Amino acid sequence: MRLHWHRTDLRPSDNLALVSPDADSILPVYVFDPRILDHAAPPRVAFVLDSLAALREWYRTRESDLIILRGEAPTELARLAEATDADAVSWAQAYSGLGRRRDDRVRDRLADAGIETHTVHDHLLHEPGSITTNDGDPYAVYSYFWKKWRDREKASSVAAPGADRLADAPEETAIPTLADLGFDDPEATIPAGGYMEARHCLNDFCGDDIYRYEDARDAPATDATSRLSPHLTHGTVGIRTVHDRVVRAREEAPDDAAREAVETFRGELAWREFYHHVLYFNPEVVTENYRGYEHDIEWRDDPEALQAWKEGKTGYPIVDAGMRQLRREAYMHNRVRMIVASFLTKDLLLDWREGYDWFRRKLVDHNPANDNGGWQWAASTGTDSQPYFRIFNPMTQGERHDPDADYIREYVPELGGVDADVIHGWHELSDAERRDAAPDYPAPIVDHGERREAALTMFERARGEAD
DNA sequence: GAGCGCTTACT
DNA sequence: GTAAGCGCT
Numbered sequence: 001m002r003l004h005w006h007r008t009d010l011r012p013s014d015n016l017a018l019v020s021p022d023a024d025s026i027l028p029v030y031v032f033d034p035r036i037l038d039h040a041a042p043p044r045v046a047f048v049l050d051s052l053a054a055l056r057e058w059y060r061t062r063e064s065d066l067i068i069l070r071g072e073a074p075t076e077l078a079r080l081a082e083a084t085d086a087d088a089v090s091w092a093q094a095y096s097g098l099g100r101r102r103d104d105r106v107r108d109r110l111a112d113a114g115i116e117t118h119t120v121h122d123h124l125l126h127e128p129g130s131i132t133t134n135d136g137d138p139y140a141v142y143s144y145f146w147k148k149w150r151d152r153e154k155a156s157s158v159a160a161p162g163a164d165r166l167a168d169a170p171e172e173t174a175i176p177t178l179a180d181l182g183f184d185d186p187e188a189t190i191p192a193g194g195y196m197e198a199r200h201c202l203n204d205f206c207g208d209d210i211y212r213y214e215d216a217r218d219a220p221a222t223d224a225t226s227r228l229s230p231h232l233t234h235g236t237v238g239i240r241t242v243h244d245r246v247v248r249a250r251e252e253a254p255d256d257a258a259r260e261a262v263e264t265f266r267g268e269l270a271w272r273e274f275y276h277h278v279l280y281f282n283p284e285v286v287t288e289n290y291r292g293y294e295h296d297i298e299w300r301d302d303p304e305a306l307q308a309w310k311e312g313k314t315g316y317p318i319v320d321a322g323m324r325q326l327r328r329e330a331y332m333h334n335r336v337r338m339i340v341a342s343f344l345t346k347d348l349l350l351d352w353r354e355g356y357d358w359f360r361r362k363l364v365d366h367n368p369a370n371d372n373g374g375w376q377w378a379a380s381t382g383t384d385s386q387p388y389f390r391i392f393n394p395m396t397q398g399e400r401h402d403p404d405a406d407y408i409r410e411y412v413p414e415l416g417g418v419d420a421d422v423i424h425g426w427h428e429l430s431d432a433e434r435r436d437a438a439p440d441y442p443a444p445i446v447d448h449g450e451r452r453e454a455a456l457t458m459f460e461r462a463r464g465e466a467d
Numbered sequence: 468g469a470g471c472g473c474t475t476a477c478t
Numbered sequence: 479g480t481a482a483g484c485g486c487t
Binding site: 141142143144146267271377384385386388 | 476477478
Binding site: 140 | 484
C-alpha cells in the first residue's frame with residue numbers, strides 16, 4: 001500500500017501519481033503543516049478547504065477516504081505510514097525553494113523509517129530542464145522559450161484511478177475550519193473550489209470566450225479570461241486536461257482569427273511554465289532581484305502611499321479599481337495586475353516585495369512562480385531584457401483598456417455616476433471640479449510625470465550611471 | 468566543439 | 479541594453 005500525499009494536486013483525475021503502476025493500492029492524505037501555513041493566507045486556505053471537501057467526497061463515494069492530518073509533514077506522514085503499514089509515499093514534485101526544502105525533510109524522515117518515496121512531475125507539461133537554450137541553459141527570455149515550448153509534443157491527460165486501486169481508510173478525519181487553522185475569514189468572496197468547478201471553468205471558457213481571447217483579454221470590464229488561475233495554482237484541474245481541451249478548441253475554431261486566439265491563450269500556459277522554470281533554477285528570486293544592478297535600487301519608504309495603494313485610494317481610477325477588485329474577490333484581472341504593479345514600483349517608487357507580499361496574502365491564485373515573475377517583470381528586475389525602460393502610464397492604460405470606465409465604476413462606487421471622460425481625466429481636474437464630480441474620491445496622491453522622471457533617475461543610479 | 472562576432476528581437 | 483541563435487573558425 002502506498003500513501004499519496006495531495007498538496008497542490010487537489011483532483012482525482014489527470015493525476016499522474018494516482019495511476020502510476022507501482023502500487024497495488026493507494027491511500028490519499030492531505031497535511032496541514034504549520035511551516036507551510038505560515039506562508040498561506042485566508043483566501044487560498046478557504047479555496048483549499050472547499051477543494052478538499054470535493055476531493056474527499058470523490059474518495060468516499062468509492063469506499064475510500066481522504067485522510068486529513070495536522071502537524072509537521074515529515075512527522076505526520078511517517079506516523080501514518082507506520083500505522084497503516086504503507087511501504088511508500090508518493091507526491092507531485094514541488095518547484096519552489098520552500099516546497100523543495102520541505103520535501104527533502106520528508107524524504108529524509110521517511111528514508112529513516114525505511115519507507116520509499118516516489119515523486120512525479122505532474123504540474124507542468126514540460127518539467128524544468130526539459131526546455132533549454134541550444135547550449136543547455138535555462139531560458140531567461142520568454143519568446144525563445146515559447147518557440148520551443150509551442151512545438152514540443154505534449155502528454156495527454158490520464159483518467160482517475162479505479163475504485164479497486166483505492167485503500168480503505170483506517171479512520172475518519174475531519175476537515176478543519178479556517179478558525180481551527182488560526183485564520184480569520186477572508187474579507188473577499190472566494191470563488192468556489194473543487195475539481196468539478198474547475199471542469200466547468202475550463203469548458204465554459206473553451207466553448208466560447210477562448211475564441212475572442214486575443215481581442216478581449218485585456219479589457220477588464222469584459223473579462224473574457226479563463227478564471228482558471230486558482231484551479232491551476234491549487235491543482236483542481238490537471239495541466240494536461242487543460243491543454244487537451246484547448247487543443248480541441250483550436251481544432252473546432254471557426255476561422256483563422258479564432259485559431260490565433262487559442263494560440264494566444266496557449267502562450268499564457270507557456271508563461272506559467274516559463275516562470276516555474278525560472279523559479280526552479282533561481283529559488284532566491286522570491287526575495288531577491290532576478291537581475292543584478294550595480295547598486296541597490298533605492299526604493300522609497302512611504303507607508304502612507306503603500307497603504308493608499310492597498311486600500312485602492314491613490315486617486316488613479318484604474319489602479320484603485322484593481323486594488324478594490326482584489327479586496328472584494330481575492331482576484332484581479334491580469335491586465336490590471338500589470339498596471340497596479342507598475343504604479344507601485346514606478347510611480348510610488350516602492351519595493352516590488354511590498355506588492356508581492358500583499359498579493360501573496362490577498363490573491364486566491366497566488367503561487368510564487370507566476371506572482372514573482374509578474375512582479376519582477378513590472379519592476380524591471382526580472383527576466384526579459386527590454387530595449388526601453390518599462391513604465392506604464394496609468395491614465396493611458398485606463399483609457400485604452402477600460403474606455404467606457406465600466407470596470408472602474410463597478411469597483412470604485414465613489415465614481416459610480418461619473419462620466420468616463422471625467423474619470424480618465426481625473427488627474428487634470430482642479431480640486432473644485434473633483435469635489436463637484438465625486439466628493440468622496442481622492443485626488444491623485446502623486447504626479448505621474450514627476451514620478452516617471454524620478455523612477456528613471458532611481459534606476460540610473462542603480463545602474464551606476466548617475467549620482 | 469567551444470569561442471567569436473554578427474544579427475535579431477525583446478509581449 | 480542584452481539574450482540567444484547562427485555561421486564561421
